[in-house]
Amino acid sequence: MSTDEATAGGHAVPADRPAALRALLARRSVAPRRLGPPGPDARALAQAVRAALRGPDHGKLAPWRLIDIEAARHGELGELFAEEKLRRDPLASSADVARAREHATRAPTLLAFVVSPRSGTTVPAQEQWLAAGAALGNVLNALDALGFGAIVLSGDRCADPVLKRALGLHDSEVLAGFISAGTVVQVPASARDQPLDRVWSTWGGVHPLEPASCPHADAASGPVTLPARCAR
Numbered sequence: 001m002s003t004d005e006a007t008a009g010g011h012a013v014p015a016d017r018p019a020a021l022r023a024l025l026a027r028r029s030v031a032p033r034r035l036g037p038p039g040p041d042a043r044a045l046a047q048a049v050r051a052a053l054r055g056p057d058h059g060k061l062a063p064w065r066l067i068d069i070e071a072a073r074h075g076e077l078g079e080l081f082a083e084e085k086l087r088r089d090p091l092a093s094s095a096d097v098a099r100a101r102e103h104a105t106r107a108p109t110l111l112a113f114v115v116s117p118r119s120g121t122t123v124p125a126q127e128q129w130l131a132a133g134a135a136l137g138n139v140l141n142a143l144d145a146l147g148f149g150a151i152v153l154s155g156d157r158c159a160d161p162v163l164k165r166a167l168g169l170h171d172s173e174v175l176a177g178f179i180s181a182g183t184v185v186q187v188p189a190s191a192r193d194q195p196l197d198r199v200w201s202t203w204g205g206v207h208p209l210e211p212a213s214c215p216h217a218d219a220a221s222g223p224v225t226l227p228a229r230c231a232r
């Protein structure tokens with residue numbers, strides 16, 4: 001079997017797979033310290049946003065948005081990160097505060113990813129969250145396909161009301177994380193393998209209910225025979 005240099009889960013990804021699939025199988029997050037200039041330009045970012053808009057999205061609500069933190073404002077955001085760190089931990093060391101500040105300044109490109117659940121729709125909140133997650137995944141995959149490294153990181157700062165307000169979020173919005181992107185200057189190890197059966201099973205027909213959750217369980221104290229599907 002011929003393979004190329006792309007690897008996923010420690011396995012070489014066969015070269016005969018469609019390129020898009022090989023890219024999906026090989027993508028992995030790249031930490032900000034492994035990223036350098038140049039970051040994706042406006043055209044590349046627009047393609048990533050377009051890919052995000054192609055994610056599955058019930059009702060096409062786009063219950064998310066991206067805020068581009070332009071390079072000229074990375075320092076300003078870094079100060080907000082430092083202030084947030086000190087609000088949360090007034091005894092934080094100067095090294096910890098510097099690390100918080102660096103999170104905004106390390107990668108050439110920084111985007112805030114905001115989940116904006118829409119009200120006045122019959123689409124349940126959990127579906128809107130799934131749509132937002134799919135959009136986020138598409139952003140990361142698109143940046144990878146364009147040749148850039150990227151990662152999304154949240155941390156406690158994302159729950160900070162002062163930071164959220166400074167970024168212009170509404171009360172109903174959630175700051176899900178910050179996407180750092182740039183050119184990979186230090187290649188990370190390939191993605192770790194995960195067993196497929198962790199997430200993939202086959203339905204074997206109607207599931208036997210646990211007696212405690214079986215609608216017939218209360219009657220089981222008397223001489224009652226549980227229906228087969230309620231039996232352990």
Ligand SMILES: Cc1cc2nc3c(=O)[nH]c(=O)nc-3n(C[C@H](O)[C@H](O)[C@H](O)COP(=O)(O)O)c2cc1C
Binds near residue numbers: 027030151155177191
């Ligand atoms: C919304 C969101 C927030 C995340 N925040 C963090 C974080 O704060 N710290 C962290 O170590 N990983 C965080 N992650 C996970 C990383 O982005 C990354 O997915 C993980 O390290 C696995 O790497 P991989 O994408 O290469 O499999 C977050 C992921 C998501 C989707």
